[in-house]
Amino acid sequence: VGPRTRPKDSSSSPIIMSIPEEDEIKNEGETAEIVVLDENGEPMSKNALKKKMKAEKAAQAKAEKEAAKKAAPTRAASSNTGGEEEEETIDPSKYKENREAAIEQLGKDGIDPYPHKFHVDHRIPEFCEIFESLAEGERRDDTQVSIAGRIQSVRGQGKLYFYDLRGDGAKVQVMSDLKTYASEEAFYEIHRIIKRGDIIGVIGHPGRSKKGELSIFPTSIQLLSPCLHMLPHAKGNNAG
Numbered sequence: 001v002g003p004r005t006r007p008k009d010s011s012s013s014p015i016i017m018s019i020p021e022e023d024e025i026k027n028e029g030e031t032a033e034i035v036v037l038d039e040n041g042e043p044m045s046k047n048a049l050k051k052k053m054k055a056e057k058a059a060q061a062k063a064e065k066e067a068a069k070k071a072a073p074t075r076a077a078s079s080n081t082g083g084e085e086e087e088e089t090i091d092p093s094k095y096k097e098n099r100e101a102a103i104e105q106l107g108k109d110g111i112d113p114y115p116h117k118f119h120v121d122h123r124i125p126e127f128c129e130i131f132e133s134l135a136e137g138e139r140r141d142d143t144q145v146s147i148a149g150r151i152q153s154v155r156g157q158g159k160l161y162f163y164d165l166r167g168d169g170a171k172v173q174v175m176s177d178l179k180t181y182a183s184e185e186a187f188y189e190i191h192r193i194i195k196r197g198d199i200i201g202v203i204g205h206p207g208r209s210k211k212g213e214l215s216i217f218p219t220s221i222q223l224l225s226p227c228l229h230m231l232p233h234a235k236g237n238n239a240g
Helices: 046-087 092-108 124-130 184-193
Strands: 145-157 160-167 170-177 199-208 214-225
Touching (some): 124 145, 124 160, 124 170, 145 170, 145 214, 170 199, 184 214
Parallel strands (some): 170 214
Antiparallel strands (some): 145 160, 199 214
16 A cells, blocks of 8 residues: 655655555455655655664653753752752751751761861961962962861852851861862762851862952862751851
């Protein structure tokens, strides 16, 4: 049985599938053959059809993979920024309950939330004194140091996170960007875990932001002691 005639159309017509009418099937047990036409109106061979279907399937899989890849950083970033704001609006007892559950899950995932050791090169006041002379926008990528302190505030957007880190009465900014960090997976994982009030260890390069803030640009951040309680927000420069 020949294929039906394709209707005329000035635009590019889609592939047409031609199926014989019931009265055209001579034998009751005969299977109706589906004929697929190419863009020129000619029946496609089985091999050509298989190749076309395979190519379409591969293109769809690639598109889905790219979409998932683009969505992952957004989900990971929002899990800390939006989640941080949302968590601190709930009841303090509920906050503590959620935090305890999260810390327990870290242990199950093989992450020690209370590591025994973290080497510190400088206390925060020493860090501030040593690198005070750095100019705005200057960054010493040839120098790597380690410091530790408590997170006073958290600000995050996309691939860039800011933390005010305090210790021994001094403060330094942690300016964490994806390009400097050890890996993309580790970057989003640590920023999902750490919260305001946590004590963290930071390994990275000293520098100043373009706004003149003395900072450390981390290649690695480690949770040293999580804070289970919701802390009051500091006012002015009186946090410690």
